Amino acid sequence: MTDFIRELQWRGMIHDMTPGTEEQLRKEMTSAYIGFDPTAPSLHIGNLATIMLLMHFQQAGHKPFALVGGATGMVGDPSGKSEERNLLDEETLRINQAGVRKQLEKFLNFDCGANSAVMVNNYDWFKNMGYLEFLRDAGKYITVNYMMAKDSVKSRLETGLSYTEFSYQMLQGYDFYYLFAQHGVKLQMGGSDQWGNITTGTEYIRRKSGGEAYALTTPLITRADGAKFGKTESGNVWLDPKITSPYHFYQFWLNIADEDAKTLIRVFTLLDQEKISNLIRQHDEDPQKRILQKTLAKEITVRVHSRQEYDKAVSASNILFGKSTTEDLGNIDEDTLLSVFEGVPQQSISSNDLIKASDIADLLSVTTSGLIFQSKGEARRMIKGGGVSINKIRIESPEQRPDFTLLQNKYLLVQKGKKNYFLIKVVP
Numbered sequence: 001m002t003d004f005i006r007e008l009q010w011r012g013m014i015h016d017m018t019p020g021t022e023e024q025l026r027k028e029m030t031s032a033y034i035g036f037d038p039t040a041p042s043l044h045i046g047n048l049a050t051i052m053l054l055m056h057f058q059q060a061g062h063k064p065f066a067l068v069g070g071a072t073g074m075v076g077d078p079s080g081k082s083e084e085r086n087l088l089d090e091e092t093l094r095i096n097q098a099g100v101r102k103q104l105e106k107f108l109n110f111d112c113g114a115n116s117a118v119m120v121n122n123y124d125w126f127k128n129m130g131y132l133e134f135l136r137d138a139g140k141y142i143t144v145n146y147m148m149a150k151d152s153v154k155s156r157l158e159t160g161l162s163y164t165e166f167s168y169q170m171l172q173g174y175d176f177y178y179l180f181a182q183h184g185v186k187l188q189m190g191g192s193d194q195w196g197n198i199t200t201g202t203e204y205i206r207r208k209s210g211g212e213a214y215a216l217t218t219p220l221i222t223r224a225d226g227a228k229f230g231k232t233e234s235g236n237v238w239l240d241p242k243i244t245s246p247y248h249f250y251q252f253w254l255n256i257a258d259e260d261a262k263t264l265i266r267v268f269t270l271l272d273q274e275k276i277s278n279l280i281r282q283h284d285e286d287p288q289k290r291i292l293q294k295t296l297a298k299e300i301t302v303r304v305h306s307r308q309e310y311d312k313a314v315s316a317s318n319i320l321f322g323k324s325t326t327e328d329l330g331n332i333d334e335d336t337l338l339s340v341f342e343g344v345p346q347q348s349i350s351s352n353d354l355i356k357a358s359d360i361a362d363l364l365s366v367t368t369s370g371l372i373f374q375s376k377g378e379a380r381r382m383i384k385g386g387g388v389s390i391n392k393i394r395i396e397s398p399e400q401r402p403d404f405t406l407l408q409n410k411y412l413l414v415q416k417g418k419k420n421y422f423l424i425k426v427v428p
Contacts, residue, residue, distance in 0.1 A: 004060035008218070010273055011266040013053065015192040017216040018202060024186060024214055025062065029115060032057055032187035032216075033065035033179055035072070035122075035172065035194075036104075038096040039088055042240035043103050045252075046230040048300075049218050049267055053189050054117070055107045059270075063115040065185055066104050068097045070123030072171050090123070097121060103239045106303055118183070122175050138174045141207040142200060150196035169200045176201025180213055192217045221267065224259040239304050245339035246305045250313035253297035254290070258283070261292035269299040316340045319392075320421075326392040334408040341413070341423050347371045348425045354402060361398035364388070364414065372414055372422050382416065389415040 005022045008014045024030055034050050036043065043051070054064040070093045088096075101119055108117035147153060147169060153161065176198070179185035188198045198215040205213040221229040230237055237252050238244040244252075256264060262280055265271065271279075283292045301310040316336050318324040332340070347368045357363040361379040364372045373379035380398040382388055388395045391404055391413050404412060412424040 002060045004057060004062065007056055007060065008053075012263065013049070013056075013218045013267060015217045015219040016195060018199070018214050020212070021187065021214040021216055025060075029062055030187055031063040031065060031179075031183060031185040032189055033067050033120075033176075033185050034189050035067040035069050035175065036100055038068045038070060038093050038100055040238075041096045041099040042238045042243055043100055044230060044236040044238045046221075046228075046236065047239075049221050050190055051104065051107050052267060053216075053218055055270075057189070058108060058115055058117060061115060064108055064117045065179060065183065066100075066108065066117060066119045067175060067179070068100055068119065068121045069175075070094070070097060070121040071126035072122060072168060072175070093123070099240065103304075120179070120183075122171075122178075125178050126171070134174070138170055138177075138204065138208075141204055142170060142173065146203070147200070150200070152193070152196050169197045170204075172197040173200040173204040176213065177205050177208060180205050180211060181209065186212070187214045187216060189216045189218070191220050193220060221264070224257055229260075241305060241309070245335065246301060246309035247313045247316045247336055247339040248342075249304065250297050250301045250310065251317065253300055254293050254317070256293050256296065258287055258292070261296055265292055265296045265299075269296065271295075271299065312336050324392060329392050329413065330405075330407060334411075337407060337411065341421060344421045344423055345371055346423045346425060348427050351426050351428055354426055357402050359399045360388075360390070360395055360402050363402045368422075368424060372416060387417050 004025050005014070005017075032054075034054055036047065036050075054066065058064045070090070104117070104119070110117045110119070147166070150169060152169070153166060156165075176185070176188050188201055190198055195215065195217050198217065202213045202215050205211045223229055236244075237249060239249075241249075253264075261283070265276055265279065269276075279292055279295055283289070298310060301313060312332055313336070315324070315328050316332055316339070319329055319332075319340060329337075349367055353367050354363070357367045360383065361373075361376045364379045365374065365376045373382070376398075379388070383395050383398040386394060390402075391407060392415075393404070406426055407413060410426050412426065414422040414424060416422065
């Protein structure tokens with residue numbers, strides 16, 4: 001076993017831990033769990049810090065448990081929330097659980113012997129438990145005063161907190177007790193906002209069984225300007241490629257600020273301390289090369305998606321920001337193409353309209369209804385000035401026939417000047 005705590009310390013991934021945690025981890029292989037919210041069909045990059053905790057934990061020789069809160073997801077955790085969440089039905093939660101499992105398999109090994117990762121769902125032990133049974137077995141061990149003292153409760157008292165959400169910390173505490181009693185799990189980890197819920201579990205275990213359990217949290221990741229990490233103007237950055245494309249996922253990491261990159265490369269990659277120190281030194285010598293961002297984007301995109309998706313994202317980035325070729329453009333798939341040019345002006349024309357266009361100037365003005373050029377004269381002038389390309393091929397003459405090979409058998413990419421793109425979709 002390697003030193004899990006020391007690894008987290010140099011990475012800046014420890015916010016707090018209970019006394020004795022380090023000694024327990026050095027003494028023997030230990031089981032620990034982290035809970036994941038299944039109220040969406042995918043995890044997002046806000047979950048990555050705790051996923052990396054489990055990954056480092058397993059690589060240090062310990063046994064990780066990933067708990068999907070099928071039961072607690074029906075209630076809603078008030079920690080860090082300003083209002084109560086909508087509750088989901090069992091079928092939806094099961095679908096979401098399957099999506100979470102698939103994503104965790106990119107980080108954790110579920111078939112490697114003694115310290116194989118295990119996934120559990122707290123709905124499995126709560127679904128047949130009656131309310132009176134829960135009050136008898138759990139409720140009497142934790143006082144209301146203890147629960148009221150938690151920050152997650154105090155912060156919501158003025159705006160309103162339902163009894164359902166108030167009871168959440170007891171449900172999570174029971175999760176820890178159940179895993180402690182049934183699976184020998186002695187440690188719960190999570191983000192720093194979960195400290196109150198986690199320590200409720202350690203206290204519950206102590207009072208009910210006299211057992212000793214431990215807690216460890218990692219700092220919540222924020223940007224250098226104090227803003228919440230992982231949020232963009234369009235919302236969360238998801239791990240599911242159907243929600244956030246690999247191209248946009250890659251671009252998110254590529255556009256991280258310099259100071260943020262120095263922190264995030266420690267948290268979200270497995271690169272060792274010497275390698276990261278060298279990368280930071282190289283970055284400081286020539287920040288314009290964005291060595292940290294490129295390395296971070298590569299490491300996490302390959303991990304979450306694949307090397308193939310990373311390569312496509314790099315090729316797609318070159319189309320917009322580098323010296324790409326027509327061959328590069330033709331090699332990306334339709335989803336990546338549409339992802340790259342999401343938001344650019346688009347126009348659909350029929351294949352007959354394309355055939356009828358007398359020349360390039362006609363296509364870019366009359367046939368496309370003035371989307372790109374208001375007149376054939378304007379189109380001719382810019383083409384003659386060398387300012388128009390189609391599918392990355394510069395147009396030399398406005399009288400040229402528009403007989404280009406269609407991208408994905410249906411698209412023409414028009415570039416007007418250096419930064420203006422238009423996508424023409426040719427339909428039957």
